[in-house]
Amino acid sequence: MILKTSEVLKTSEVLDETSGLTSKMIFLLFFSKNKDICSYFESMHATKKYALNDIKRAAEWLLEQINDHKVIALHGNMGAGKTTLVSAVCRLLKVTDAVSSPTFSIINEYNYDDNGADGSVYHIDLYRLKDEEEAIRAGVEDCLYSGGYCFVEWPERADGLLPPKTLHVHIRLEDDTHRSLEIAKN
Ligand SMILES: Nc1ncnc2c1ncn2[C@@H]1O[C@H](COP(=O)(O)OP(=O)(O)O)[C@@H](O)[C@H]1O
Numbered sequence: 001m002i003l004k005t006s007e008v009l010k011t012s013e014v015l016d017e018t019s020g021l022t023s024k025m026i027f028l029l030f031f032s033k034n035k036d037i038c039s040y041f042e043s044m045h046a047t048k049k050y051a052l053n054d055i056k057r058a059a060e061w062l063l064e065q066i067n068d069h070k071v072i073a074l075h076g077n078m079g080a081g082k083t084t085l086v087s088a089v090c091r092l093l094k095v096t097d098a099v100s101s102p103t104f105s106i107i108n109e110y111n112y113d114d115n116g117a118d119g120s121v122y123h124i125d126l127y128r129l130k131d132e133e134e135a136i137r138a139g140v141e142d143c144l145y146s147g148g149y150c151f152v153e154w155p156e157r158a159d160g161l162l163p164p165k166t167l168h169v170h171i172r173l174e175d176d177t178h179r180s181l182e183i184a185k186n
């Protein structure tokens with residue numbers, strides 16, 4: 001199949017605007033002229049590439065994706081930028097407490113003004129926990145079902161505790177200064 005230049009350019013624009021789809025999806029987009037298939041993939045998947053000096057924009061984008069989700073599972077290796085991203089989202093929410101890594105505390109709670117009501121952000125890091133039992137003992141479940149925002153680093157440690165309506169966000173290292181966020185929507 002031979003692609004016209006305009007089709008390739010159209011695909012590049014989609015890539016720039018939404019900051020990309022996975023390579024598998026790009027492949028399918030290249031070989032599909034069907035607009036329904038294209039928009040289906042776009043609605044299923046969203047990505048955003050960012051540098052540290054652009055993290056505010058990445059946090060704004062993430063908040064849009066979060067929409068009415070409350071539990072956000074942040075997948076990514078050590079140093080990927082999970083804590084840095086949660087800090088940036090908390091700045092947008094104007095939390096009144098200092099944001100720090102919960103690696104040792106397991107759960108940090110931050111307060112913010114949620115349109116006149118008291119809002120809570122639970123920042124959870126399960127890295128040091130062995131299993132779900134330990135997470136329950138640490139009070140993780142209470143946070144997950146509290147109705148407040150919950151950002152969970154190392155969610156794989158207690159996968160079974162996460163509510164069905166959890167937004168799974170993958171943070172990947174693009175290079176030393178760039179990260180990308182990838183969300184598979186359900
Ligand atoms: N685009 C970027 N986004 C987030 N962090 C970045 C970026 N570029 C470089 N960094 C650096 O990567 C490190 C990420 O650390 P951290 O947020 O604690 O990671 P994690 O919580 O995933 O272990 C920080 O030192 C941060 O300055």
Ligand SMILES: [Mg+2]
Pocket residue numbers: 082083084101125153
């Ligand atoms: Mg961290």
